[in-house]
Amino acid sequence: MKPKKIFSTFLILFISAQLIAQPRRELVKVIVTPNHTDWNYQIGEQAEFSISVMRNNVLMKGIEASYVIQPELVEVWDEGKLVLKDGTGKVKAKKFNQPGFLRCTVSVEVDGKEYSTYATAGFEPDKIKPTTTLPADFEEFWNKGKEELSKIQINPVLTLMPERCTATVDVYHVQIDNIKGKIFGILSKPKKEGKYPSILHVPGAGIRPYYGDVWEAEAGFVSFTIGIHGIPVNLDKSVYDNLQQGALSNYWTTNLDDKDNAYFRRVYLGCVRAVDFIESLDSYNGKIGVTGGSQGGALSIVTAGLDDRIDYLAAFYPALSDLTGFLHGRAGGWPKIFRDDYTNKPEKVETSKYFDVVNFARFVKVQGWYSWGYNDNVCPPTSMHSAYNVIDAKKELHVFPETQHWTFPEQHELKNEWFFEKLRE
Structure with missing residues (x-):
């Protein structure tokens, strides 16, 4: 498919999504x-x-x-x-x-x-400078986690999804082993034999099914979209809705006072495991970028900070940034966990430092593309700049001031033009 057709297809899909994401027009x-x-x-x-x-x-x-x-x-x-x-x-x-x-x-x-x-x-x-601080054993803690992960076999299980395949793309539901469970995702890859750059999509907050990015595979990429909750990503939506309202409600605060068992430890290491999986594919050419928005923007920075196999990252409005802002009289990042007395406990504050995007941003060494708006009412811009400003790598920030927690199609067009060009170099 020609590049112009690819972008047109994507634009149609993206605009459809924006009908939900953007605020509706009023009289x-x-x-x-x-x-x-x-x-x-x-x-x-x-x-x-x-x-x-x-x-x-x-x-x-x-x-x-x-x-x-x-x-x-x-x-x-x-x-x-x-x-x-x-x-x-x-x-x-x-x-x-x-x-x-x-x-x-x-x-x-x-x-x-x-x-x-x-x-x-x-x-x-x-x-803007962050309020959170870097624990002395931060690197040791995460190196230990990656070492633990390395001892677990990937054990990939790929199930072809014929209903989602096209004439040029194969789509698979994927299961791989992670610490304390599994990682599930959707793999879209060109049917034509060859080696291709890869794009890892990390998800925004919530519990939902995923569909993969067929259009990226048609454009010549191995595209892998993951879920983070250790459950298959091709189930009926009602399953995820029930989990959202029940067992996984407010998952981000689970074991917040215990860094070894906090919810995001398994999630962050699961992103590394997703890179392990991509690296094992015969169709992978050795170049990989990671991208996402909100929680996915956070996970993009986290993955690049944890895993030196990442070549590029592109992040929209990263969540989980400078979580302790509210304890210092200013806005903290989503999910704004330190706005009330229940979470404002010393052990929870200390644990948060091991999962704050700011502290992973300090270790990002790859070129990155970032975008958000000043009006973001979910991920406050103060928190996002706190993370961006500590990144010591080649970077570019594209601010669209009026946007809240949504994006214009033009932002995605800019991101994809940059991302695709870098990965094809």
Whole structure:
């Protein structure tokens, strides 16, 4: 298939996904915009936010708007109301005197329904430093884990999925052995004999089935998409929904006070095991990239930090970054576990350091492509910059300020162009 056709196919699939991921359009639009076009400011500057409210794309004159200004997810600095005489208005924040982000949220009520949105100004985010610290035995802990993993045979079981295969691609459900259980995934690879670069897809948070990336295999890649929960990834969706509401609810806090048994230990080592599997394939040419978004963005950085076989990484809005931020008066990363007294225990805080993306980012040595938005309300930009800023490797960050916890198609197009070119070099 020609590259243009491949990208067109992907774009159709991606736009379909975005219908779920992106916020739906509403009758009344509230628009908030910082007065710097790139949404960036110097420390000590004052950000000014422009507000407009429209219905049917026409400004709503005389409407009253409520606003709140605060650093993201922490204490309110200022709040008030203003009447938008011609449908527009402005509010000015006080000076922001440290690296970070300042958010202005605006809401209006129309016919008994509330409409709201926000914009987030960045203040020298490249100077944000993490609050978490690196345990003295961090490398020893993970080297021990990888040594334990190496003693377990991969024992791959590949089951052809004829209903998902195409004229040029074979698709398999895969089972491999991990520490304390299995890793399951979907392998898509070209039918044509040869050696191909590989892409490892690591998943976002949640429990769900997976379908693999046939279009990547059609483009000449060995594509492997994994689940992290040790259960097959081709079951009926109801199985995953029941687990989400039951046994795997809030899995990220499981054994948070015990680093040897914390949930993500098996997950992180499972990503290394996925690389072991890819390396064992006859069709693999020795070059591999890892990619994902949110929890998958975190796992991309973790995998690159743990496994020197990774050649490139591409991460969207990485979760699990600088988890201790809330203990220092600023936003911490998803899943925001240190916002309440139940989790704010010394042993849990200490354990979190062994799984915080910041501490894996310190060991990333491969070239990376990263992208997120300042308006992300799931993975706060403060937390993501905390991880990005400690990476000592060639890197590029593509900020799309207005995006929340979703992406524009253009972001994925940019990522794939970069990723594919690097892996084909």
